[in-house]
Amino acid sequence: MTRSIAGELQQLREQGLHRSLRTVAGSQGSRVVVEGREVMLLCSNNYLGLADHPALKRAAVEAVERYGTGSGASRLVSGTMELHAALEERLARFKGTEAALVFNSGYAANSGIIPALAGRGDVVFSDRLNHASIVDGCLLSRARFVRYPHNDMNALERLLAEHRGAGRMLIVTDGVFSMDGDLAPLPALAALKRQYGALLMVDDAHGTGVLGESGRGTAEQFGVTADIDLQMGTLGKALGGFGAYVAASAEVVELLVNRARSFIFSTSLPPAVLAAARAALDLVDSPEGDALRRRLARSAALFRDALQGAGFDTMGSETQIVPALVGEAEPVMAFTRRLLEEGYYVQGIRPPTVPAGTCRLRCTLMATHDESDLERAVAAMTRIGKELGIV
Numbered sequence: 001m002t003r004s005i006a007g008e009l010q011q012l013r014e015q016g017l018h019r020s021l022r023t024v025a026g027s028q029g030s031r032v033v034v035e036g037r038e039v040m041l042l043c044s045n046n047y048l049g050l051a052d053h054p055a056l057k058r059a060a061v062e063a064v065e066r067y068g069t070g071s072g073a074s075r076l077v078s079g080t081m082e083l084h085a086a087l088e089e090r091l092a093r094f095k096g097t098e099a100a101l102v103f104n105s106g107y108a109a110n111s112g113i114i115p116a117l118a119g120r121g122d123v124v125f126s127d128r129l130n131h132a133s134i135v136d137g138c139l140l141s142r143a144r145f146v147r148y149p150h151n152d153m154n155a156l157e158r159l160l161a162e163h164r165g166a167g168r169m170l171i172v173t174d175g176v177f178s179m180d181g182d183l184a185p186l187p188a189l190a191a192l193k194r195q196y197g198a199l200l201m202v203d204d205a206h207g208t209g210v211l212g213e214s215g216r217g218t219a220e221q222f223g224v225t226a227d228i229d230l231q232m233g234t235l236g237k238a239l240g241g242f243g244a245y246v247a248a249s250a251e252v253v254e255l256l257v258n259r260a261r262s263f264i265f266s267t268s269l270p271p272a273v274l275a276a277a278r279a280a281l282d283l284v285d286s287p288e289g290d291a292l293r294r295r296l297a298r299s300a301a302l303f304r305d306a307l308q309g310a311g312f313d314t315m316g317s318e319t320q321i322v323p324a325l326v327g328e329a330e331p332v333m334a335f336t337r338r339l340l341e342e343g344y345y346v347q348g349i350r351p352p353t354v355p356a357g358t359c360r361l362r363c364t365l366m367a368t369h370d371e372s373d374l375e376r377a378v379a380a381m382t383r384i385g386k387e388l389g390i391v
């Protein structure tokens, strides 16, 4: 019998795994309008609040006036504008690497970079909790795809030893795990990559602009920047815009320009986005950026401690991503609905984004949150958590 689309949708509903879109009115500030009512936004990745910062908006508008709205072509045709070159030079300086290359999104970066570096006869070692775009890049690569248990360095070492002598070996990990908010043990990963002659790629989508003394990310936080062969990050989260980048040696970037299909076969980022990203990096590097990072770290610690104090399991979070474990799909979505009624927008996260039985509220902090609002949010979560029998 033909598998019907209506039947498939019905099955998703029955499993509590059906998704639908919710429109947010206004910019990604700490308060937004959802379903006609003003609520506190606690699930945006606009960590530093730069998505509607005047300096970024001004840079974007000026770029549109000067360069127009579109880039006209892919990078290898006529789509490399002065603004691409300027942003890549700025990113390389920011990250302390020889070169950098921008991609149209983090998804495009990961699904393009991994197959460019690894193919048949090669092996990719990937943390089991890595982002879906990494998983898809690994699957597209046709390399041997070896997943190791989350942050388990003993298991990774055994797997590296088992595959020693295979073609190219690539270890890839999130820097900050996107649904758990914990960190990859970069010093141990760097030691293993040196010992086994592997390449190490870190996806710092959630560390860029936030972690490390000057916001350069997870590698700066651990002091291991020189050991990371590819530092990938996104421009759409703390940097308040859109797109992604990889910072690496000139040789690696040259290979990606020649091999990464999501780079080669796609129209390049438009002027407004490029100019806003450069303004965001200038801001991250300024005293204002330092102050925003400090404020974010303080809010995250306060929020996490308060949730733990109320009896929630925050799943090892060490960053501005603070999950509260719920368990099954139905209660997590009931929790989200009840929070919206009370004036808080927190998204429930279900499979396949997270493993079955670990559905959670994924709370994300922003430097623009008010501390007393955060305390009220924890009080509401605690009240509803008790109602639903979760705490």
Ligand code: PMP
Pocket: 105, 106, 107, 108, 110, 131, 133, 174, 178, 203, 205, 206, 234, 235, 236, 243, 244
């Ligand atoms: N990597 C990680 C770890 C992510 O969390 C995300 C986005 N959620 C991406 C990559 C994809 O980035 P983008 O949204 O720019 O496609």
